[in-house]
Structure formats: structure tokens, C-alpha cells
Amino acid sequence: xxFSQYQTDALLTITNRPPLVFTEGQGMWLTDHAGKRYLDYxxxxxxxxLGHSPRCIQDALAAQAKKLINPSPxxxxxxxxxxxGLLVRHSCFDRVFFANSGAxxxxxxxxxxxxxxxxxxxxxxVDRYEIITFEHSFxxxxxxxxxxxxxxxxxxxxxxxxxxxxxxxxxxxASVEKLISNKTIGVMLExxxxxxxxxxxxxxxxxxxxxxxxxxxxxxxxxxxxxxxGRTGQLFGYQLSNVEPDIMxxxxxxxxxxxxxxxxxxxxxxxxxxxxxxGTYNGNPLMTAVGAAVMNEVTKPGFLQSVQDTGAYLSAExxxxxxxxxxxxxxxxxxxxxxxxxxxxxxxxxxxxRDMNPVGLLLNSPRPDLLRFMPALNxxxxxxxxxxxxxxxxxxxxxx
Ligand SMILES: *Cc1c(COP(=O)(O)O)cnc(C)c1O
Numbered sequence: 001x002x003f004s005q006y007q008t009d010a011l012l013t014i015t016n017r018p019p020l021v022f023t024e025g026q027g028m029w030l031t032d033h034a035g036k037r038y039l040d041y042x043x044x045x046x047x048x049x050l051g052h053s054p055r056c057i058q059d060a061l062a063a064q065a066k067k068l069i070n071p072s073p074x075x076x077x078x079x080x081x082x083x084x085g086l087l088v089r090h091s092c093f094d095r096v097f098f099a100n101s102g103a104x105x106x107x108x109x110x111x112x113x114x115x116x117x118x119x120x121x122x123x124x125x126v127d128r129y130e131i132i133t134f135e136h137s138f139x140x141x142x143x144x145x146x147x148x149x150x151x152x153x154x155x156x157x158x159x160x161x162x163x164x165x166x167x168x169x170x171x172x173x174a175s176v177e178k179l180i181s182n183k184t185i186g187v188m189l190e191x192x193x194x195x196x197x198x199x200x201x202x203x204x205x206x207x208x209x210x211x212x213x214x215x216x217x218x219x220x221x222x223x224x225x226x227x228x229x230g231r232t233g234q235l236f237g238y239q240l241s242n243v244e245p246d247i248m249x250x251x252x253x254x255x256x257x258x259x260x261x262x263x264x265x266x267x268x269x270x271x272x273x274x275x276x277x278x279g280t281y282n283g284n285p286l287m288t289a290v291g292a293a294v295m296n297e298v299t300k301p302g303f304l305q306s307v308q309d310t311g312a313y314l315s316a317e318x319x320x321x322x323x324x325x326x327x328x329x330x331x332x333x334x335x336x337x338x339x340x341x342x343x344x345x346x347x348x349x350x351x352x353x354r355d356m357n358p359v360g361l362l363l364n365s366p367r368p369d370l371l372r373f374m375p376a377l378n379x380x381x382x383x384x385x386x387x388x389x390x391x392x393x394x395x396x397x398x399x400x
Contacts, residue, residue: 001033018354025052028376028383030362038360039387041373045364046194046226046336049253049294051376056293057256064289073282079289086295090235092244093264097272098283102225102251103140105261108277109188109247110144112263113219115271117185120217128185130164131221132176136196137167137189139223148188151195171205173212186219186247187212191237191333194226197367198331198338206241219269225251225261226336230298230377233308233334240333253377256294260287298377307377310384311335314373317388325395337373344368345400353394361390 117128147161227237251261318330328340346365353361
């Protein structure tokens with residue numbers, strides 16, 4: 001089929017999409033309407049942690065669809081109980097609330113923190129509701145999570161913002177300390193800023209932040225929508241720095257491609273009362289059955305070690321590329337990595353890589369001077385070699 005035969009006009013334009021319709025996905029590969037194949041280093045934006053349409057997700061979906069799709073979150077269902085148990089067993093948290101998107105999980109975390117701040121007023125009896133977040137952070141696209149995000153320009157697009165999110169500078173403890181007031185209830189951050197350009201919070205910063213928040217009676221909230229579920233080579237990003245946060249959110253990888261997210265907290269902060277939080281699809285068995293299948297896969301012996309190994313391999317290959325092309329190095333954790341180009345050629349590389357023939361390469365440029373790599377966590381070294389060789393061809397063709 002020709003692209004022009006698709007009637008795309010009925011779709012609201014929210015981004016400039018290339019004239020491609022993807023029809024199939026398998027592992028690291030996508031196929032478009034014309035049958036052209038693409039090596040996919042986006043994976044739905046770090047979502048398909050086991051690649052496109054892995055067998056374990058097909059099976060979980062098919063089996064659960066036959067049994068029970070949604071009895072309502074007002075009742076218990078077996079897959080959500082199983083997945084909550086898996087998450088609690090493998091993390092430092094005690095309680096889980098399921099949501100359908102990362103933004104919704106973050107809204108849940110913000111609500112829980114504000115509720116906690118009402119129950120634990122400051123010395124003058126005033127509610128504490130401010131959550132310190134960070135410049136260049138990304139927490140989602142609802143009004144509150146856009147307000148929490150530190151993306152340039154986002155304070156203006158849908159003004160007025162939801163108040164209560166002063167912005168500090170990542171890896172600068174003094175900038176956080178300066179913002180603490182008698183209204184502060186917590187600090188929220190991504191262990192590695194993803195959309196901001198793959199910028200890790202340092203081990204030292206995470207540990208100092210944990211000490212600071214303890215000292216002031218503040219909640220430490222980690223947004224692990226992008227870093228969670230094995231992406232960094234640890235099951236959760238906070239484990240990189242050996243701290244125990246109070247609240248964590250998950251999204252993306254936990255669903256392996258289906259809409260599933262979660263907010264986890266320690267028992268002492270589980271302060272929602274009936275009616276405070278909910279949602280029609282939250283914790284539905286169809287999605288949580290997939291989440292359980294994903295968790296069972298990524299917690300298999302050796303899985304995280306292999307993410308660390310392939311992450312180190314990808315890092316080394318990106319460094320070699322850096323030397324050959326006079327770029328400025330690479331950074332990241334595990335299989336969330338970025339190549340620092342040193343000039344604003346990211347978008348043209350993304351386009352040229354996609355349009356290569358006979359097979360294309362899908363990459364992301366979160367900032368014009370950066371390429372981001374977020375392959376499936378079970379990507380092979382051969383698939384990394386193939387990507388590096390295709391990227392080299394593109395760079396040569398573009399004269400870089
Ligand atoms: C993608 C992302 C979100 C938003 O998740 P959605 O499922 O798109 O709502 C929030 N936080 C981080 C760190 C993300 O990467």
C-alpha cells in the first residue's frame with residue numbers, strides 16, 4: 001500500500017510524523033506499510049523493554065483476555081495482586097497503586113505527598129505542599145506534571161501553572177537547600193533525566209539528597225518511569241546510589257509496550273483514604289498480567305547482568321565512534337545512553353538514518369546536539385554492531 005492511500009487527516013496533529021505507517025514489530029525490528037524494515041533504537045521511547053511483541057507478552061495478553069479483562073478497580077483481581085507482590089518483593093517499597101500512564105502515576109505521587117503534607121503540617125500549622133523538582137526534568141503532560149517538569153517554555157504554554165513546584169539544579173545540593181521552606185513536603189527527581197538529555201544524578205548527589213530530605217522531614221520521590229524495570233542495569237535506578245526513596249513511580253518498561261504504570265510507597269506514607277485516589281482502568285487484570293510477565297522476565301537470574309554487559313558494550317562502541325568523528329563522548333546508565341555530538345546535527349542524523357535504504361535506523365535526538373539510544377533490554381551485540389555500522393554510514397553520507 002502507498003502512504004497516500006491512508007486517510008490520516010482525521011488524526012489530530014500533535015507532532016510532525018514522517019509519512020510512514022508501521023504495521024509490524026518483532027524484537028528490535030519494525031516494518032512499515034511498504035514492507036521496509038527499521039532497526040528500532042527507540043522502542044516506543046524506552047517502553048518495549050523486551051522488544052516488539054515478545055512471546056511472553058503475547059501469551060499473557062491472550063490468556064488473560066480469555067479469562068477476565070476488567071472487573072473494576074473497586075474489586076480485587078488476581079494479576080494486580082500478583083504484580084504488586086512482585087514489585088514489593090523486589091524493591092524497598094511496601095504498597096503499590098497502579099495507573100495507566102507515567103504522568104498519572106506521577107500525579108498519584110504528587111497527591112500522596114500533598115496528603116502527607118496536610119497530615120503533617122509545619123510548626124505554624126500550615127499545610128506543606130511544595131515539591132522541589134529540577135530544571136530540564138520531565139514528569140509528564142498533565143497540567144500538574146507539566147508544572148512539575150523543568151522543560152524550557154512549559155511554564156508558559158498552558159499558563160497558569162499548577163503552583164508548588166520550585167525548580168532546583170540537578171547535582172547541585174545547595175540549589176535544593178535554598179528552596180526548602182516551611183511549605184516544602186518533598187523533592188522529586190529522575191535518577192537519570194531522560195528527556196532532558198540522559199543526564200544521570202550522581203551517586204554523591206542522590207546520597208546527599210537522601211540525607212538532606214531526612215534531616216528536613218521531606219519525602220524523596222523518584223520518577224523512574226524511564227529508568228525503572230532494568231533500564232539502568234539495576235532493577236530500579238535508585239539502587240545505583242544505594243539510597244531508599246520514600247515514593248517511586250514506574251511507567252514505560254513495566255508494561256513492556258502496553259499502558260501500565262505504578263506508584264509505590266513505603267508503608268508509613270500510605271495515607272490515602274477511600275475516595276482520594278482511583279481510576280476506571282487502574283490495576284485492570286489485562287495490563288497487570290502483562291506487567292507480571294515483564295517482571296518475571298527481567299528478574300530472571302542473569303538478566304540484569306546482561307543489561308549491564310550490553311550497556312557497557314554500547315558505551316564502548318559509542319566512544320569509538322566519538323574518536324572517529326570528533327564528537328564529545330557519551331553518557332548514561334545501562335541501556336539508556338546518549339552520544340554527545342558537540343554540534344546541532346542530531347535532527348538531520350535522525351532523518352537520514354530513518355530514510356536509509358534498504359533498511360532504516362530509528363534514533364532519537366532529545367536535544368539537537370545529542371542522540372539517545374534506548375534499545376530493548378535484550379538487544380544483542382550483533383544488533384549493536386549493526387546500528388553502529390549503519391550510523392557510521394549515515395555520518396559519512398552527511399559529511400560528518
Ligand atoms: C515518559 C515519562 C513520563 C510520562 O509518562 P507517560 O506514560 O507518557 O505519561 C514521566 N516521567 C518520565 C521520567 C518519563 O520518561
